[in-house]
Amino acid sequence: MLKKRIIPCLDIKDGRTVKGVNFVDIRDAGNPVELAKKYVEEGADELVFLDITATVEKRKTLLSLVEEVTVKINIPFTVGGGIGSVNAAKEVILAGADKVSINSAAVKNPSLVQELASELGSQCVVVALDVKYVEGTWRVFVSGGRTPTEWTAMDWAKEVERLGAGEILLTSMNKDGTKSGFSLDITEAISRQVNIPVIASGGAGKEEHFVEVFQQTQASAALAASIFHFGEISIPNLKQYLKNQNIPIR
Numbered sequence: 001m002l003k004k005r006i007i008p009c010l011d012i013k014d015g016r017t018v019k020g021v022n023f024v025d026i027r028d029a030g031n032p033v034e035l036a037k038k039y040v041e042e043g044a045d046e047l048v049f050l051d052i053t054a055t056v057e058k059r060k061t062l063l064s065l066v067e068e069v070t071v072k073i074n075i076p077f078t079v080g081g082g083i084g085s086v087n088a089a090k091e092v093i094l095a096g097a098d099k100v101s102i103n104s105a106a107v108k109n110p111s112l113v114q115e116l117a118s119e120l121g122s123q124c125v126v127v128a129l130d131v132k133y134v135e136g137t138w139r140v141f142v143s144g145g146r147t148p149t150e151w152t153a154m155d156w157a158k159e160v161e162r163l164g165a166g167e168i169l170l171t172s173m174n175k176d177g178t179k180s181g182f183s184l185d186i187t188e189a190i191s192r193q194v195n196i197p198v199i200a201s202g203g204a205g206k207e208e209h210f211v212e213v214f215q216q217t218q219a220s221a222a223l224a225a226s227i228f229h230f231g232e233i234s235i236p237n238l239k240q241y242l243k244n245q246n247i248p249i250r
Contacts (some may be wrong), residue, residue: 003248004214005045005221006235007199008228010035012051012081015065017229032065035229037072042235045250047073048169048199048223050101050128051081063095070096078126078169085112086119093120101169103128104142107149107156110163117164125167126199127160129153131186132173138186145173157190157198165196169223172202177226179205182213191218199223207233207241214247 010017010032017032036047049069051062066079079092080101089100100120106113106127116125130141131153138153151159157168170190172183182203191198197220200213204224213222227233242249 002220003250004219004242005199005250006210006238007046007048007221007223008035008039008044008235009048009050009201009223009225010069011225012049012062012065015062033068033072036069039228039235040073040075043239044075044235046076046078046221048078048101049080049097051079063091066092066095066097080126080128084109086115089116089120089124093124099124099126099167101126101128103130106160107140107142107151110159113160113163113165117166122164122166125165126169127165127167128169128171129156129160130171130173133183133186141173145176153186154190154193157194161194161196167197167199168194169199169201170219171223175203176201178203179227181205181209182217182219182222184212184216187213187219188217191220197221205232207238210238210242211245211247214242215245 012032017035039047070077076098078099078101079097083089083092083100083102084105092100113125113127130145131138132141140149140151140153140156141147142149170187175183180203182200187200199221200219201223204227210222213219239249
């Protein structure tokens with residue numbers, strides 16, 4: 001069995017790491033460069049950096065900050081936010097990212113997924129799905145969770161796999177920042193239906209939640225933010241706890 005990955009997420013706004021609840025009520029969580037360095041030292045398997053207002057503000061990802069983080073880390077690094085073209089993706093890769101994450105741009109222009117996979121390789125292309133349970137259906141939202149789309153979560157997940165995405169970052173907006181546990185139902189449904197890795201995101205609050213998502217779904221990784229940023233759970237302790245539960249962990 002492939003070993004599961006633990007991934008801290010740096011949500012970036014105005015050059016600082018921030019964290020909200022249900023995509024709103026944003027508060028400061030620290031210096032992204034220092035946090036990145038700390039997570040590498042603690043044994044994080046990968047790092048995700050999301051410039052959460054780049055798309056809404058119609059600007060590119062903060063490349064200088066990406067470069068600063070890259071210097072401090074030696075683990076796979078995914079960067080997203082405001083990447084709307086192959087050229088923009090290449091700039092992020094040249095700045096030091098190993099993978100690019102696209103969300104709103106993929107929904108707006110699905111062929112971008114194919115173009116990125118062709119130019120960079122599928123292994124470099126992560127498609128982020130921000131999904132929300134609305135009127136009995138898990139629906140895809142864009143623009144930092146502000147705008148609903150016509151896509152259901154399952155249909156869009158299958159489509160991005162078909163287009164060449166190498167990985168899906170699945171965030172439950174209903175659970176984001178609530179610390180009440182991952183959305184196991186949609187995570188299991190999608191991770192079972194697609195043949196590419198799924199990163200579960202949204203809702204981590206305690207070590208048991210990671211056990212649940214790895215035992216009850218096919219997710220290959222779990223992502224969290226505030227519990228790591230504010231020291232509520234340490235990555236070494238979490239990994240030891242998972243090993244004690246017989247979950248294969250790196």
